[in-house]
Amino acid sequence: MNLAEFxxxxxxxxxxxxxxxxxAYLLYxxxxxxxxxxxxxxxxxxxxxxxxxxxxxxxxxxxxxxSVIELDVLQVPHVAENGPDRCYYCKRALFGRLREQALAxxxxxxxxxxxxxxxxGDRPGMRALGELAxxxxxxxxxxxxxxxxxxxxxxxxxxxDKPAYACLATRVPTGQAIQEGVLQQVEGAENALFRLxxxxxxxxxxxxxxxxxxxxxxxxxxxxxxxxxxxxLAPWFDTVLLDLRQR
Numbered sequence: 001m002n003l004a005e006f007x008x009x010x011x012x013x014x015x016x017x018x019x020x021x022x023x024a025y026l027l028y029x030x031x032x033x034x035x036x037x038x039x040x041x042x043x044x045x046x047x048x049x050x051x052x053x054x055x056x057x058x059x060x061x062x063x064x065x066x067s068v069i070e071l072d073v074l075q076v077p078h079v080a081e082n083g084p085d086r087c088y089y090c091k092r093a094l095f096g097r098l099r100e101q102a103l104a105x106x107x108x109x110x111x112x113x114x115x116x117x118x119x120x121g122d123r124p125g126m127r128a129l130g131e132l133a134x135x136x137x138x139x140x141x142x143x144x145x146x147x148x149x150x151x152x153x154x155x156x157x158x159x160x161d162k163p164a165y166a167c168l169a170t171r172v173p174t175g176q177a178i179q180e181g182v183l184q185q186v187e188g189a190e191n192a193l194f195r196l197x198x199x200x201x202x203x204x205x206x207x208x209x210x211x212x213x214x215x216x217x218x219x220x221x222x223x224x225x226x227x228x229x230x231x232x233l234a235p236w237f238d239t240v241l242l243d244l245r246q247r
Contacts, residue, residue: 006137007033013109014102015039016095016134017066018047019055022113022145024159025152026138031062038107039066042094044073045180046167048187058159067105071097074180079169082178086169091125095132111135117145163200171204185210185236192232196225202247209239216246 007013007030015030017023017039030037041047041055052068059066074080076093099110112129114136129136138148152160171186172178182205189203189210198221202213210233214222222229222242233240 001141003029003137003141003143004033006141007035010035010109010111010135012036012107013038013111014098014105014107016098016110016112017041017055017059018113019051019053019058019159020113020165021152021159021162022115022138022148024054024058024113024157024162025148025155026111026113027058027064028062028152028155028157029137031064037064038102038105039064040069040098040101041066042069042071042098044071044090044094045183046073046090046169048165048168048190050191051165054159054162058157061158067101069097069101074178080178082169082172082174082176084174086174087125088128090167090169092128092131095128095134099132099134109135111137114139115145115148116142166202171202173205176205189233189236192236193229196228196232198222200247203233203237204243206241208237209241210237211241211243213243213245213247219244219246 013030013035015023015027015037017027019041027037027039039059041052043052056066071094073090073093076089078089079086102110112134115138118139149160168183168186169178172182186203186205190201193201198214198218200215204211204213212222230240
């Protein structure tokens with residue numbers, strides 16, 4: 001089965017839309033296949049604002065209405081305590097709320113952007129997707145991450161080279177309770193680094209400090225600009241550490 005055949009089989013779908021490269025291409029493929037598709041972005045404390053802006057931009061580019069759902073994910077049982085299964089409980093809540101809204105809007109098939117390169121053993125949240133009967137067309141059709149990027153570039157989607165971006169909750173060590181203020185610190189610090197020209201980065205919380213993880217080629221730049229980096233992150237973190245392992 002290819003994507004066109006999938007959308008012939010399922011011509012009316014609700015898409016869990018993150019604004020990332022996979023769900024962006026899936027939305028494009030649905031539109032190209034003349035499917036009736038509604039993208040839903042679930043906005044929680046775990047998604048940075050730029051992801052929502054990217055989702056809005058792409059939906060506008062493709063001429064599709066974007067539905068935004070607000071969810072206070074820190075009130076979901078077991079999420080804020082940040083145990084090993086946090087992703088499962090979070091994903092279950094997000095797609096549960098998304099399914100509820102999609103059904104109310106008349107959509108019975110729910111899809112997401114999991115691709116054929118994603119290892120199910122690596123993704124605790126995939127168990128939740130299975131329990132909620134969420135289908136993953138890219139995975140079902142054998143479309144890998146590399147193919148998604150190539151096809152996205154050919155389609156002229158600005159997301160084609162967008163770096164993978166794990167949610168803000170991943171910046172807090174497992175077992176350490178997640179607080180909304182800490183997530184805001186991380187988002188502010190990462191935005192400051194983006195403005196300095198860094199990319200594909202993570203600001204991880206380490207005993208109250210910011211531990212920067214950068215691609216190998218950007219480590220020397222961080223050292224050269226250490227005072228600029230420290231000043232840029234000062235509103236968010238008093239102590240800034242550089243992880244010498246490349247991201």
